[in-house]
Each structure stands twice: as C-alpha cells, then as structure tokens.
Amino acid sequence: MKLIVVKVPVKLVSWDDIVTWASTLANKIIESKWIPDVVVAIARGGYVPARLLCDNLGISDLVSLQVVHWPSSAQVSEKAYIKYPVAQIDLNGKRVLIVDDIVDTGDSVVIAKDHVLSRWPKADVRTGALQWISTVAKFKPDYYAYEVKEWVWFMYPWNLVEDLSNFIRRIMNDEYKANSKVNWSLMELTDKLSEWYGEEILKVPLSYLSRAIASLEKEGFISRLRGNDFEIIRLVKY
Template identity: 55%
Template sequence: MYINWVGTYLNVPKIPVKVVTFDEIVEWSRKLAEKIKESNWQPDVIVAVARGGYVPARLLCDWLGVSDLLSVQVVHWPSAAQIAEKAYVKYPINVDLSGKRVLVVDDIVDTGDSIELAKKSLEECCRPKEVKTAALQVITSVAKFMPDFYAVEVREWIWFAYQWNAVEDATGFIMKIVKETGKTEWCLDELIQAHLEWYGSEYVEKRFGYMLYALDMLVKRGYIKLSKCLASPNIAVR
C-alpha cells in the first residue's frame, strides 16, 4: 500500500519509527546467541526484563539450550515514545540463584536504565555467581549503560515498533497526537494524515490495522471522538 498525502500538520514533532518484523527478531536473537557462544560464557538461567525482553529471552533460551527462564519487571516507558521520569523495579524476583550464571535480557537498550536496574536487583536479592546482560539492539548515541552482549548497534535514536507491543504503540501514538494538539475530535482522514506526518508512511502502511483497533478502543473509552470528514484529502493507495 502506498499513500501520497498532501499534509497540513507541518509544525508537528516528528518521531522516527522503524517497524520491526518477526524475521528480524529471530535473526537478531540468533546473532546475539552466537556472540554469547563466542565469548565462551554459558548462562544457567535467563531473566527477561518484562515486558520487552520476554520474546528475545525465550528465543535465546532456544538458541543457547537454557531451560530456566524467569522475569523481572522494570517500568521505564509508560507509553509509546514517552519516557518515565525515572526507571524503577515494579515486580522484582526473589529466588535463590546461588552458584548460577545469569543472563539478563531486554529487547533494546536506549539509556540502559532498565537493564542496569534489573541486573542490580538480581545481584542484591538472589545471590547469583555472575550476572551478565544482553539486548537485541543498543542505541549507542544515548546509552549510559552498555550490555555485555548485543546484536545490533543503532547510532541515532529511533522508536522501534516491535510486534509484541503493536496495539500499545498505536494507542500511545494516537494519544500523543491528542495531547500535543489539544484536539480530541478527529475524522479518520485527519488522524491518518497526522500519523503520516508524525510517524511516517512505513508505520502507517504496516500498522494500519493496529491503528484502527487502538482507535476503536479509545473511542469506546471516551478518550477521543470520531467525526465525519467534510472533505476527502488527496490519497493514492495501491
């Protein structure tokens, strides 16, 4: 699908978005597993940083032959492209990991606060032999904490739209538009146009169904109103 739209929201904050495919996730996790193997270090237990680390951690269990998988939840990004003031451990774990080599896994490291907090939490409560960290991607231009292992280096900040939070992203993006513009009543054409100009055509084309799903939820919950468009914009779809 190709959309050509003459925009009207020219003075809006642009957020670069990259839609990540599941094939890319599998390939990155394989590459990450190979790097861990090449280091001659083998974890006994893998701990996912919930929630983004669940799928990468499970894939690493498969690639590395690890059967013990736990999770700790660290809250850092309350909604899409919106950062909390301070990361904190919401749901820690408290199990005896004495003598165990532990690998803490997240999907992406931006500042690194989440994975660093998870690592410290495990070291303080669970008495592991050793804790190392890993992520599929690292945004090196903003990272304050670098994981021990990572598959992909990202040099400039971008919002990676993973499959496991597609509806959550769509909801957050819509509400960001509502908040920034102060406009709570939209026609669908206007909202699509705003998405194109804020988040780009790739996001709109690949996540259009999720946008509609999220919009329906937000309308039913009273966060946004839909009106009939008075005039149709210049759209070409193929």
C-alpha cells in the first residue's frame, strides 16, 4: 500500500465560519471597552473580516492598505512589504484597529502597524484577526476569534479559484520537472490535488476547479484539447 504524505494540508473555510468568527471577534473588542474610530483592512484577506467587524461594531470609517507576503498560495515571500499604503487621511488621535483574516507568521500585521504608527505616531493602534496560529506566529494580535494550534493552509471562500490555480500550477510544474509530464486528464489532476493537499480540497465545488482551469488557460499556462468524451489539459509554459 502506497503511503501518501500530504505536502500542504488545507482546510476549507465556510461563509458561516467567517460570520461566526467575525461576531466572536467583535464581542471580544466590545468586552475590552476599546471601540475603534477607524478600521484599517489589510488587503486582500482582511477586506471581508473588516467589513463584517464594521457592521458588528457600528463603525462607518473603513480604509485599507495592501501588504504583500504570500505571492502564491501557501508560498511565502522572503519579506513582507507595503504595496499600497493607507490613503491620505489623518489618523492622529484616532483609535485604529488593523484587521487581517489570519495571523500566521505575523509579518503582515506587524508591518501594517509599523506603517500606520510611522505616519501617525499619535494614533492608538491595535490589531485583530479572525484566526491566530499560535504555534508559528511571531506576533500575537490584540484581538482574535479563533486560536489555531496546528498549521494548515486555510482556503477562504473569497479566494478558492486563486488557491486552486496556484496549486495546479505548482503541481504541473513539479511533475514536468520530475517526469516531463505535460498532458493531464481532469481525474489525474484531481487525484494529484488530493495527494498534495489532502482530501479536504475535494470538498471545493467542481465549478471552482473549472474556473481555475479556465483562468490558467486564459493566462497561457495551459491549453485544453476537447473531444466528445475526453479533455486533455496540456502544460504550455514549462
């Protein structure tokens, strides 16, 4: 019997999970008796959590900045950096809550907080996230809804197509380098996704896999040969 070792375990997150965690996070903030004047969402993962928090807390001032740290799903860049800073507003004297979906390494939240304080040193800045991976994070947010003690790659409902596209790209590139494989059936690709990322990934609706494949075809990474009862997915960019 072949032993299959999952390379990157994934966990599918539902919209219900997101809503529940956002409510829990809001309650913790309310209990602390520190209510922010402004919420700063870390793009892109913090957009939805930040908007839900604003709704739960009754906050209308929501801005964003973008930190680049994960250039590809489950692959970290060498260093996090600010890609798009906060817009030209005055946050001095304001209670500012910086929000992300998850604190894993913690680099994104730290650099976002440092960025805000460097421009508005009189701001009262705190941080929040839906999830905090306590076993690997170098930074603990002031507020979090759910502590994660074992690292996995969380597939959020707002980036399923992007994650699947990146996973497929990685698999096809790896298999080409190892075995010069360029032609794939959909079943082969699905089996390999399960082998690399675990059976949890099979819970993602097939419509998202179709969109991921279409996206890769559009960018010229793959081509598709279609017949009456078959489809071949061919690697184009080696």
